[in-house]
Structure formats: structure tokens, C-alpha cells
Amino acid sequence: MERQYDLIIIGAGPAGMSASIYGSRAGLKTAMLEMGAPGGKLIKTAEISNWPGIKGTHGAQLASDMFEHSTAFGSEYLYGNVIRVENNGEWKSVICDDGSSYQAKAVIVATGTQERMLNIEGEAENIGRGVSYCAVCDGAFFKDQEVVVIGGGNSALEEANYLTQFASKVHVVIRRDVFRADQIIQDSVLKNEKIHVIRKHRPVRILDDGQRVSGIVLSDVETKEEMTIMCRGIFPYIGQDPATSFLEGLHILDENGYMIVDENCETSCKGIYGAGDVIHKKLRQVVTATSDGAIAAQHAFHQIKGV
Numbered sequence: 001m002e003r004q005y006d007l008i009i010i011g012a013g014p015a016g017m018s019a020s021i022y023g024s025r026a027g028l029k030t031a032m033l034e035m036g037a038p039g040g041k042l043i044k045t046a047e048i049s050n051w052p053g054i055k056g057t058h059g060a061q062l063a064s065d066m067f068e069h070s071t072a073f074g075s076e077y078l079y080g081n082v083i084r085v086e087n088n089g090e091w092k093s094v095i096c097d098d099g100s101s102y103q104a105k106a107v108i109v110a111t112g113t114q115e116r117m118l119n120i121e122g123e124a125e126n127i128g129r130g131v132s133y134c135a136v137c138d139g140a141f142f143k144d145q146e147v148v149v150i151g152g153g154n155s156a157l158e159e160a161n162y163l164t165q166f167a168s169k170v171h172v173v174i175r176r177d178v179f180r181a182d183q184i185i186q187d188s189v190l191k192n193e194k195i196h197v198i199r200k201h202r203p204v205r206i207l208d209d210g211q212r213v214s215g216i217v218l219s220d221v222e223t224k225e226e227m228t229i230m231c232r233g234i235f236p237y238i239g240q241d242p243a244t245s246f247l248e249g250l251h252i253l254d255e256n257g258y259m260i261v262d263e264n265c266e267t268s269c270k271g272i273y274g275a276g277d278v279i280h281k282k283l284r285q286v287v288t289a290t291s292d293g294a295i296a297a298q299h300a301f302h303q304i305k306g307v
């Protein structure tokens, strides 16, 4: 039999956990469904220095504190990999890959984004053998070794800085001659003596010695001349794609797969909301994700209670 809730939140990152606090505190029968560990991108982030009130903390610590808070008012925490959401009028169905399903009057989707792959030769077969998308998880394996970070956004540069505590040298490869990251993060990277920036190059091939990564071939974007960097670790941080494939068919996604929501974080399907990095917006931060979660849950409360 399907279990029924007032509010189901899909995803337990900062947006989902914030929605859980607001939904359960408002007295809604609330559940959070997550397919991995709670915390979302927070648990893959070394240092958080823009969460108001705390000048610096570890992502995993903030995630753990948020998780404790998010279940403190009666919200249930459920495991599930959602494959479909159905909009059946007053009740929505949330269906998981193991056949379990749930019904709710409101659904908040807070599934965030997934790391993009480079899609170059040698990448897929070397995941776990030197190619990693999580410096916080795997950085310590590269003590006194050279590593390469691909990308010039906030994620790439923050994680490049983080990796310098282990690696002997961190090469940062960007395809233009300018970074995309915030100026303060750029400045800290440029001051870091262990970081070597390679501009106007694209990765073309990852090399291995049969057991693990041994290097990466880069191509000059102008001359097409190739160069090889010998390294043991490669960390692609080239952006994200929204985790929304289970929403296809509801007509609530933009051309890039992000959810389109109004100022209440509600989609054109009444009772289905989006919050956090998964929605179409400009500023993707922990603080904006938690704000979205609060707005969505509060609006769901008004919708469900009719007040």
C-alpha cells in the first residue's frame, strides 16, 4: 500500500533539509526521500565561509548539524531512488526504483545537480583509479603527488586550494584565459605557491599505466599543440547538470533540464515545487538553497491547509 504524507521532499541537501524543518514545524506530516547520504554537495565541500553567522566551517559538519535539525520536528527520513513523479490532482505519487511509492499532497524536488564528466578518452575507465569528482573524499590519496584540476569556476578553484594540503603540486587547467570563480577565490589560488595555472588548454586524453592514472594530455585551444602533464590524480570540476530526469513528462523543465518555478518555488503543476540548485536561477549557494526550501515548504503549508 502507498504511504501517505502531506509533504514529500525529494533530496536531503540544504534545500531539502530546510524544507523539512519548515514543513514539519508547521505541523505537516513530512518525509524526506534521499538516495545517498544527507547533506548534498555540502558533504563534498571542504570549507564553507559564506554561511552567515559562521565565518568558516567544514561542509560535512554543517551537513550533519542541518540533518539533525531537519529531523528534530518529526520529519521522517526515507531511503529511495525516485524514478517518477506523477501529478494526479490533489495527490501526487512519488515512485522509486525498488517499486516503493508514496503519495503526498505536495512534493518539493530538491535533488540538486550532478557533476559533468569530461567525456574524453581514458576518463570513465579511470574513475576510482585517479579520476575523482570529489576532492574532499579522495584528496588524501594524493599525498606528495601531482594532481590536475580541470575548470575555473568556484568549485574547481576551491577544491584546488583544498588539494594543496596533500598534493605536491596542483595544476589548474582552464580553457579560456580568465576564471569564472568569485574574485576572492581567484586571488587565493593565484597566491598559492603550490598551484600552477595552465590557461587556454583543453583536456583531450587521460593516460594510465594499466593500474592507475599516469597523466593527462592537453591541447592548446589556439595552436592545437598538445602537451602532457604527468600526474596521479585528475579532478574535473567543469560544472553541473540538474538531476531531474524523473520529472520528464511533467513539462516543468527548461531547455537545460532545470525546474521552472514562480516566486513561491511552485511549478506550473500545482503542489509540485522546486528548491535549491535544481531550479532555474542565477545564484546557486547554500544560503539561497535553504531560502528556496523554506519558501516552498511554507507555500505548501498554505496550499494544503487552505490558509
Ligand code: NAP
Residues within 6 Å of the ligand: 050, 118, 150, 151, 152, 153, 154, 155, 156, 158, 174, 175, 176, 179, 180, 202, 203, 237, 238, 239, 240, 282, 283, 284, 285
Ligand atoms: P561553473 O561555475 O559552471 O564553472 C565551470 C567551469 O568549468 C568553468 O571554468 C568552465 O569554463 C569550465 N568548463 C566547462 N566545460 C568544460 C569542458 N568541457 N572542458 C574544460 N572546462 C570546462 O561550475 P561550478 O564551479 O561547478 O559551480 C556551479 C555553481 O555553484 C555556480 O553557480 C557557482 O557559483 C556555485 N558554487 C558556489 C560556491 C561558493 O560560493 N563558495 C562553491 C561552489 C559552487 P568557462 O568559464 O570557459 O565556461
